[in-house]
Amino acid sequence: MQDVLTTCVYCGCGCGVYLQAENGRVVGSTASRNHPVSRNNLCVKGWHLHEFIHHPDRLTEPLIRKKGKLVPTSWDEALDYTAKELARIRDQTDNQGIGVLSSAKCTNEENYLLQKFTRAVLQTNNIDHCARL
Amino acid sequence: MAGLATTFGSGAMTNSINEIENAQVILVSGSNTTEAHPQIARRMLDAVDRGAKLIVIDPRKTLLAEFADIHLDIRPGTDIPLLNAMMRIILDENLVDDLFIEMRTENYYQLRDMLYRLDLDEAAKTTGVELSKIYKAAQLYAQAQKSVICYCLGITQHICGTRNVQSLANLAMMTGNVEKGDTGVDPLRGQNNVQGACDMGALPNVFPSYQPVGNIDFREKFEAAWKVNLPSKSGCTLMEMTHSGKDGPIRAMYIMGENPMLSDPVLSKVEETLRNLEFLAVADIFLTETAKLAHVVFPAASFAEKTGTFTNTERRVQMVRPAIAPIGNCRTDADIISALALRLGYAMDYDSPAEIMEEIAMLAPIYGGMQHDRLEACWGLQWPCWDRSHPGTQFLHKYYFTRGKGHFVPTEHEPPSEMPDKKYPFLLITGRIYHHYHTGTMTRKSSTLNRECNEALLQINQVDADQLKVRNGETLKVTSRRGEIKLTAEISEQVKPGSVYTTFHFAEAPINLLCIDTWDPLANCPEYKVCAVKVTKP
Numbered sequence: 122m123q124d125v126l127t128t129c130v131y132c133g134c135g136c137g138v139y140l141q142a143e144n145g146r147v148v149g150s151t152a153s154r155n156h157p158v159s160r161n162n163l164c165v166k167g168w169h170l171h172e173f174i175h176h177p178d179r180l181t182e183p184l185i186r187k188k189g190k191l192v193p194t195s196w197d198e199a200l201d202y203t204a205k206e207l208a209r210i211r212d213q214t215d216n217q218g219i220g221v222l223s224s225a226k227c228t229n230e231e232n233y234l235l236q237k238f239t240r241a242v243l244q245t246n247n248i249d250h251c252a253r254l
Numbered sequence: 255m256a257g258l259a260t261t262f263g264s265g266a267m268t269n270s271i272n273e274i275e276n277a278q279v280i281l282v283s284g285s286n287t288t289e290a291h292p293q294i295a296r297r298m299l300d301a302v303d304r305g306a307k308l309i310v311i312d313p314r315k316t317l318l319a320e321f322a323d324i325h326l327d328i329r330p331g332t333d334i335p336l337l338n339a340m341m342r343i344i345l346d347e348n349l350v351d352d353l354f355i356e357m358r359t360e361n362y363y364q365l366r367d368m369l370y371r372l373d374l375d376e377a378a379k380t381t382g383v384e385l386s387k388i389y390k391a392a393q394l395y396a397q398a399q400k401s402v403i404c405y406c407l408g409i410t411q412h413i414c415g416t417r418n419v420q421s422l423a424n425l426a427m428m429t430g431n432v433e434k435g436d437t438g439v440d441p442l443r444g445q446n447n448v449q450g451a452c453d454m455g456a457l458p459n460v461f462p463s464y465q466p467v468g469n470i471d472f473r474e475k476f477e478a479a480w481k482v483n484l485p486s487k488s489g490c491t492l493m494e495m496t497h498s499g500k501d502g503p504i505r506a507m508y509i510m511g512e513n514p515m516l517s518d519p520v521l522s523k524v525e526e527t528l529r530n531l532e533f534l535a536v537a538d539i540f541l542t543e544t545a546k547l548a549h550v551v552f553p554a555a556s557f558a559e560k561t562g563t564f565t566n567t568e569r570r571v572q573m574v575r576p577a578i579a580p581i582g583n584c585r586t587d588a589d590i591i592s593a594l595a596l597r598l599g600y601a602m603d604y605d606s607p608a609e610i611m612e613e614i615a616m617l618a619p620i621y622g623g624m625q626h627d628r629l630e631a632c633w634g635l636q637w638p639c640w641d642r643s644h645p646g647t648q649f650l651h652k653y654y655f656t657r658g659k660g661h662f663v664p665t666e667h668e669p670p671s672e673m674p675d676k677k678y679p680f681l682l683i684t685g686r687i688y689h690h691y692h693t694g695t696m697t698r699k700s701s702t703l704n705r706e707c708n709e710a711l712l713q714i715n716q717v718d719a720d721q722l723k724v725r726n727g728e729t730l731k732v733t734s735r736r737g738e739i740k741l742t743a744e745i746s747e748q749v750k751p752g753s754v755y756t757t758f759h760f761a762e763a764p765i766n767l768l769c770i771d772t773w774d775p776l777a778n779c780p781e782y783k784v785c786a787v788k789v790t791k792p
Binding site for chain 1: 271272290291292293294296442443444445446447448449450451452453454455456457458459461462467476480482483484485487488489490491492495496498503504505506507508509510511512514517532533535538539540541545546548549550551552553554556557558560562563564565566567568570571572573574575576577578579581582583584585586587588590591592593594595597598600602607610611613614633634688689690691696697699700701702703706
């Protein structure tokens with residue numbers, strides 16, 4: 122079993138937690154002994170951090186709406202269609218008609234990329250996330 | 255965050271989590287810390303064990319309030335009169351830190367003049383707390399050498415949220431309880447990376463590191479780095495997007511890892527907006543209520559499947575490391591965004607998240623020294639960290655405030671926009687519980703957590719329960735002017751008669767259907783915490 126030190130994904134405390142991986146599956150989580158916040162301790166959500174990762178409801182394929190229903194599709198079709206629609210609406214609304222919501226659950230790097238994408242590619246500052254909620 | 259930005263110049267926790275355990279007095283306001291921030295509550299309780307005094311301001315008798323030396327159980331939405339009363343008492347008792355005010359702050363006399371006009375008995379009456387208790391709390395807070403304030407959404411999710419925060423900042427500055435270790439004003443951020451998302455400029459008015467988009471110098475810097483012209487006009491906020499309605503200006507949305515269909519106020523309005531979009535793309539790990547309305551859904555990798563960094567509430571930037579490869583056909587959000595950008599004719603080509611972080615370090619001064627190789631070698635670094643030799647910053651505003659001088663903003667009481675009346679006699683308060691998290695997208699998938707708690711409970715006082723002839727476990731109908739839902743009754747002494755309390759984690763009982771859609775005009779933060787409801791047997 123392999124222990125991978127990472128940061129908990131729930132509240133703002135930012136506990137250090139080890140994910141225990143075996144044969145490509147995360148099977149457990151345990152506290153980091155020396156981490157300045159968690160200090161060998163986790164809350165109930167942290168101790169069960171691994172439980173949602175392999176849940177059968179996880180999305181594993183891109184979905185696209187056809188005849189009113191979401192059906193599995195390929196990455197290429199999903200990305201092509203999204204890019205086409207975003208470009209169309211961006212150009213038709215003079216860069217004003219697209220809104221982007223970023224995520225307080227995603228990494229800094231991903232938030233940086235999404236705001237760069239919004240500003241540089243979609244040409245709008247319509248980007249926000251749930252900090253206000 | 256607008257509140258601390260206008261008073262101190264930086265909208266983040268001024269001090270660090272571990273400093274809380276060394277404080278002599280801890281004032282906790284609008285935070286159910288034991289349930290929402292367990293590790294921080296642990297520091298508070300450790301401090302209490304060592305003899306620190308704890309003051310809790312909360313309309314409910316939370317677990318933390320039971321450990322408090324003084325529990326100020328105010329009427330919801332009356333934080334400003336309470337804090338003003340405390341400051342007036344501090345003024346009258348001459349517990350003011352004159353030297354700090356003289357050297358480090360501005361606009362104090364305006365605050366003092368306002369406080370001298372305050373009628374203490376009147377203020378106490380508004381809050382519903384005895385004046386003697388407010389006296390004790392004020393003296394306790396001001397007399398200690400090291401007092402710290404912690405607050406959370408119970409302060410900000412009000413129509414006067416920004417001014418609530420400014421009042422707390424006034425209190426801290428007046429007594430000199432900022433700029434040194436074991437003191438400060440600490441907003442406890444609710445999500446693992448809400449601080450980071452703000453730092454990264456996922457906001458309509460600023461680039462990364464809070465550099466305004468309206469400022470030509472900053473815009474030119476980013477235009478040069480990204481090799482593209484950039485818009486100068488501030489964008490729409492979240493509420494302006496999700497509540498723009500059927501014929502609103504927003505025609506398409508891209509939503510990454512958020513669930514506004516459960517998290518935003520007045521869900522019917524959100525649903526109307528999202529259903530009428532020409533195009534909606536959602537990237538998430540589960541098929542959320544929001545993703546169900548999308549035209550395209552991207553399966554995203556979870557935190558256990560990617561490399562990157564999160565910034566916690568004490569500004570600590572820490573590594574996230576992959577334990578496994580993305581499951582199924584999932585991709586990381588970074589990969590999805592890069593692929594979209596490429597198709598739209600703009601290359602966002604990075605070999606690794608470490609390379610993205612290098613670009614961030616170049617453009618965002620407070621992250622200037624935060625390269626992955628440095629973060630790998632320690633327990634993360636706290637911003638501001640200006641360059642590769644900088645050790646990070648444990649507490650802010652040492653020697654001078656980020657904005658120069660600390661700015662006092664006198665604030666006056668503004669009642670919540672909806673108060674109980676004859677038709678809707680109960681005050682509904684919302685919050686979190688220990689076992690679940692936010693819209694439950696993740697925690698509701700854990701069988702262990704569901705075993706602990708798998709339904710939304712409505713806390714109601716024994717007195718009200720007797721009147722309604724309700725017993726524990728019975729179903730109750732809760733109605734506001736905007737909608738109705740059914741909840742299970744839990745008779746509890748935590749709430750006072752006339753108030754009820756529940757959580758927002760459960761899709762089958764979407765409490766935000768009931769909430770009012772007024773918001774703080776300065777921060778656009780919705781008034782989640784209070785609205786008037788009727789409670790009946792179905």
